[in-house]
Amino acid sequence: MPPYLPPDAHRPLTLRDVSDASGVSEMTVSRVLRNRADVSPATREKVLAAAKALGYVPNKIAGALASQRVNLVGVVIPSLANMVFPEVLSGISDGLEASGLQPVFGATDYKPEREENVIYEMLSWRPSGMIVAGLEHTDPARAMLSNSGIPIVEIMDIDGEPIDSMVGISHRRAGREMAQTILAAGYRRIGFLGTKMPDDHRARKRLQGVTEALAEAGTALAATEHYAGGSSMGKGREMTAAILERVPDLDFLYYSNDMIGAGGLLFCLDQGLDVPGQIGLAGFNGLELLDGLRMRLATTDACRREIGQRAAQIVAGISDDGVIGAKRIELSPRVEIGDTIRG
Amino acid sequence: MPPYLPPDAHRPLTLRDVSDASGVSEMTVSRVLRNRADVSPATREKVLAAAKALGYVPNKIAGALASQRVNLVGVVIPSLANMVFPEVLSGISDGLEASGLQPVFGATDYKPEREENVIYEMLSWRPSGMIVAGLEHTDPARAMLSNSGIPIVEIMDIDGEPIDSMVGISHRRAGREMAQTILAAGYRRIGFLGTKMPDDHRARKRLQGVTEALAEAGTALAATEHYAGGSSMGKGREMTAAILERVPDLDFLYYSNDMIGAGGLLFCLDQGLDVPGQIGLAGFNGLELLDGLRMRLATTDACRREIGQRAAQIVAGISDDGVIGAKRIELSPRVEIGDTIRG
DNA sequence: CTGAAAGCGCTAACAA
DNA sequence: TTGTTAGCGCTTTCAG
Numbered sequence: 001m002p003p004y005l006p007p008d009a010h011r012p013l014t015l016r017d018v019s020d021a022s023g024v025s026e027m028t029v030s031r032v033l034r035n036r037a038d039v040s041p042a043t044r045e046k047v048l049a050a051a052k053a054l055g056y057v058p059n060k061i062a063g064a065l066a067s068q069r070v071n072l073v074g075v076v077i078p079s080l081a082n083m084v085f086p087e088v089l090s091g092i093s094d095g096l097e098a099s100g101l102q103p104v105f106g107a108t109d110y111k112p113e114r115e116e117n118v119i120y121e122m123l124s125w126r127p128s129g130m131i132v133a134g135l136e137h138t139d140p141a142r143a144m145l146s147n148s149g150i151p152i153v154e155i156m157d158i159d160g161e162p163i164d165s166m167v168g169i170s171h172r173r174a175g176r177e178m179a180q181t182i183l184a185a186g187y188r189r190i191g192f193l194g195t196k197m198p199d200d201h202r203a204r205k206r207l208q209g210v211t212e213a214l215a216e217a218g219t220a221l222a223a224t225e226h227y228a229g230g231s232s233m234g235k236g237r238e239m240t241a242a243i244l245e246r247v248p249d250l251d252f253l254y255y256s257n258d259m260i261g262a263g264g265l266l267f268c269l270d271q272g273l274d275v276p277g278q279i280g281l282a283g284f285n286g287l288e289l290l291d292g293l294r295m296r297l298a299t300t301d302a303c304r305r306e307i308g309q310r311a312a313q314i315v316a317g318i319s320d321d322g323v324i325g326a327k328r329i330e331l332s333p334r335v336e337i338g339d340t341i342r343g
Numbered sequence: 344m345p346p347y348l349p350p351d352a353h354r355p356l357t358l359r360d361v362s363d364a365s366g367v368s369e370m371t372v373s374r375v376l377r378n379r380a381d382v383s384p385a386t387r388e389k390v391l392a393a394a395k396a397l398g399y400v401p402n403k404i405a406g407a408l409a410s411q412r413v414n415l416v417g418v419v420i421p422s423l424a425n426m427v428f429p430e431v432l433s434g435i436s437d438g439l440e441a442s443g444l445q446p447v448f449g450a451t452d453y454k455p456e457r458e459e460n461v462i463y464e465m466l467s468w469r470p471s472g473m474i475v476a477g478l479e480h481t482d483p484a485r486a487m488l489s490n491s492g493i494p495i496v497e498i499m500d501i502d503g504e505p506i507d508s509m510v511g512i513s514h515r516r517a518g519r520e521m522a523q524t525i526l527a528a529g530y531r532r533i534g535f536l537g538t539k540m541p542d543d544h545r546a547r548k549r550l551q552g553v554t555e556a557l558a559e560a561g562t563a564l565a566a567t568e569h570y571a572g573g574s575s576m577g578k579g580r581e582m583t584a585a586i587l588e589r590v591p592d593l594d595f596l597y598y599s600n601d602m603i604g605a606g607g608l609l610f611c612l613d614q615g616l617d618v619p620g621q622i623g624l625a626g627f628n629g630l631e632l633l634d635g636l637r638m639r640l641a642t643t644d645a646c647r648r649e650i651g652q653r654a655a656q657i658v659a660g661i662s663d664d665g666v667i668g669a670k671r672i673e674l675s676p677r678v679e680i681g682d683t684i685r686g
Numbered sequence: 687c688t689g690a691a692a693g694c695g696c697t698a699a700c701a702a
Numbered sequence: 703t704t705g706t707t708a709g710c711g712c713t714t715t716c717a718g
Contacts, residue, residue: 011492012469012491012492014711014712015711015712016711024688025688025689025690026689026711026712027688027689027690027713028687028688028689030712030713031687031688031713034713038687038688039687039688040687040688043687043688055486055487055490057463057466057467057487057491058467058711058712059467059469059710059711059712060467060468060469060712061404061407061408061413061468061469061710061711061712062408062694062710062711062712062713063711063712063713064404064694064712065404065405065408065693065694065695065696065710065711065712065713066693066694066711066712066713066714067694067712067713067714068694068713068714070404080423080429080432080433081429081430081433086423086424086429087424089423090423090424093450102464104447104448105447105448107436120400121445123400124400124401124402124403125403125404126355126402126403126404143398144398144400147398148355148400149354149355232631232632232633232634232635233632233633233634233635233636234631234634234635235635236635237635259632262635263635266635266636266637267635270637288575288577289575289576289602290575290576291575291576291577292575292576292577292578292579292580292605292606292609292610293576293609294609294613357695357696358695358696359695367704368704368705368706369695369696369697369705370696370697370704370705370706371703371704371705373696373697374697374703374704377697381703381704382703382704383703383704386703386704401695401696402694402695402696403696404694404695404696405694405695405696405697405710406695406696406697407696407710408694408695408696408697408709408710408711408712409695409696409697409698409709409710410696410697410698410710411697411698411710
C-alpha cells in the first residue's frame with residue numbers, strides 16, 4: 001500500500017512515484033520506460049499501467065544529465081519570415097525522422113551578434129549536433145561551434161570554408177549561370193534588385209557571380225536597386241517602378257528572390273510591357289507558392305528541402321556514401337527558364 | 344583524490360575547470376556567470392577572464408536540474424509552411440523578449456497524434472510554459488497540459504473551452520461577419536473554397552459561421568470545394584476553375600485563406616471576369632505578402648502577431664490588465680473590403 | 687531479470 | 703563576499 005501523500009497540487013511526478021505505485025524499483029521502472037529489453041513482461045505491464053494511471057511524464061533534464069546524451073539538434077537560421085527556411089526546416093525534420101533526434105530552431109534576424117547568442121544558448125543545452133545557415137559567423141561563434149565536439153553542418157552556401165561539414169549550393173555559381181542564361185537569350189541592359197544586402201551573404205554572392213560573368217562577357221550591370229526590410233510582392237512592385245524610372249532602357253531585371261520578382265512581374269504586366277520580349281525577368285529560390293501567376297517566373301531552384309535532409313542525415317550519422325567524418329556536399333541548382341526569359 | 348583523467352580532446356568544460364583556472368571556488372564562479380551581484384569586482388574579472396580564455400559554455404541541463412527552473416517556453420503549431428504561423432512565432436519572440444524566456448517550436452502537421460507526441464516531448468523538458476495553437480486536442484494531451492502545473496495558453500481560436508488561458512479570435516464570428524458583409528454587398532450565389540478540412544478546426548469554424556449567417560438570412564452556400572494539401576496560388580486557381588465549372592452562376596467566392604484566394608483572383612482576372620461586379624472574392628488572414636496583386640483581396644485580418652505577443656506575455660506573467668491567472672482574450676478581427684467586394 | 691550505490695554539473699541554503 | 707554541503711531526477715555500473 002502506497003504511503004499517504006499529501007495532495008500536492010502540482011509537484012511534477014518522478015520515477016519514485018511510479019516506483020511506489022507499481023511496487024517496482026526505480027531502476028526497473030526506468031528500464032521499462034526506456035523500452036529496454038531486459039525486463040519481464042509482467043513487470044513491464046505493471047509499470048506501464050502505473051505510469052499511465054499517474055500521468056507520469058519523464059524528466060529529460062535529469063535523464064540527459066545522467067546519461068550525458070541529449071536527443072536534440074540545434075538549427076540556426078536567419079528568419080522564419082523568409083519563405084525559404086520553413087522548407088529547409090521541413091527537410092531537416094524529414095532527415096531526422098528515423099534517428100530519434102529532435103530539431104530545435106532559433107532565428108537570428110540576419111544579425112551576427114544575435115547569431116552568436118543563439119548558438120551560445122543552444123550549445124549550453126548540449127545538443128547532439130548543430131545545423132547553421134551560412135558560412136559567415138563571428139569569431140567567437142566559430143570557436144564555440146568548433147570546440148563543441150559535436151557534428152556541425154553549415155547549410156545553404158558552399159562558397160567558403162566550413163567549420164566541419166557543409167551542404168548547399170554555390171550562390172556565386174547560381175549568379176553566374178543566370179547571367180550566362182540571360183546573355184545567351186540576348187538581353188544586354190541588365191538590372192539587379194535585392195533586399196537586405198549587408199548581411200544576406202548569399203544574395204551578395206549571387207550578385208558577385210552575376211557581376212563576374214558579365215565582366216567576362218565584356219559588360220556590366222546597367223543598374224542596381226536595393227531595399228531594406230522584408231520581401232513581399234508589394235516591395236517588388238515599388239522597386240521595379242523605381243529602377244525603371246531611373247534607368248528606363250533596361251531589358252532584364254534579376255531579383256534576389258522570387259517574392260519580389262513576382263511583384264515585379266505583375267508590375268510589368270500591369271504596365272503593358274511585353275514580357276519576355278521587351279523585358280525579361282528572373283528571381284531566385286524556386287518558390288512553388290507562386291506558380292499561380294499568369295507567367296512562370298524564371299528562377300533558380302535552391303534545393304532547400306534536399307539541403308535540409310542531407311544536413312540532417314550528416315548530423316544523424318547517416319551517410320549515403322558510407323564515408324564518416326566532415327563532408328562537403330555541393331548540390332546543383334537548376335536554372336528554370338519559365339515564361340519570363342525569351343527562348 | 345580525483346581519478347586520473349587522460350587529456351580528453353573534447354570533454355566539455357565544467358565549472359570546475361573555470362574554478363581551477365581562476366583559483367576561485369565553483370560556487371563563486373557560478374555566481375559570476377549568473378551575473379549575481381554579490382561578487383567582488385576583482386573576483387568577477389578573474390573569473391570572466393578565465394571563462395572566456397577557456398571557452399567555457401555553461402551546461403544548462405545541470406543548471407536546470409539543480410535550480411528546477413527552465414527558461415524555455417514550448418510552442419506547438421500545426422505547420423511552418425502555412426505563412427500564418429511564422430508571424431505568430433515572431434509575435435511570441437517579441438512578447439518573450441524582455442522575460443529571459445526562450446521559445447522552442449514544434450510542428451504537428453495538423454495531426455492530433457503528432458500533437459500529443461510533441462506536447463509530451465516538450466513537457467518532458469519541463470518548460471516554464473506552453474503555447475499551443477487551437478483548442479482541440481486529444482484527451483491525453485489535455486490531461487498532460489492540465490497536470491503540468493505551468494501556464495498553458497491556447498491561441499488563434501476562442502470558440503471553445505481553454506485548458507487554462509486562451510488568446511485569439513472567434514473564427515465562427517469571422518465567418519459570420521464576412522457572410523454578412525457579402526450579403527450586404529448584394530451577392531447571393533456564394534461558394535466556399537477550403538483546404539485540409541478535417542483537422543483544420545479554424546477553417547471549419549469559419550465555414551460554420553458562414554453557414555449560420557446565411558441560414559439566418561434565409562439562404563445557404565451554393566457550392567463548396569475542398570482540396571487536400573498545402574495552399575498555393577496554383578491550388579487556388581485549380582479550385583476556382585473547378586468550382587466555376589461545376590456551378591457557373593456563382594457570384595461570390597469565399598476562400599479559407601488568402602493564398603488560394605490570390606490564385607483565385609488571378610484566375611478570375613485572367614478569365615476576363617468583372618471583379619467585383621460580376622463576381623466577388625474574399626480570403627482570410629490578411630497576408631501582407633500579397634499586397635502586390637493588381638487588386639487588394641478582401642480578407643479578415645487574423646491578428647496573428649498580436650496573438651503571439653499577448654500569449655507570450657501571459658506565459659511570462661506580464662499582464663497589462665493587472666489580473667493574474669487564467670485569461671481569456673478575444674481579439675476583434677477587422678473585415679477588410681479591399682477591391683474585390685463591390686462597395 | 688532486478689536492485690543498490692554513485693554521480694552527471696550545477697545551484698539553494700546555509701555557514702564562515 | 704566567499705565557501706561548504708547536499709541534493710535536483712535520472713542513468714550507469716555493478717552486484718545479486
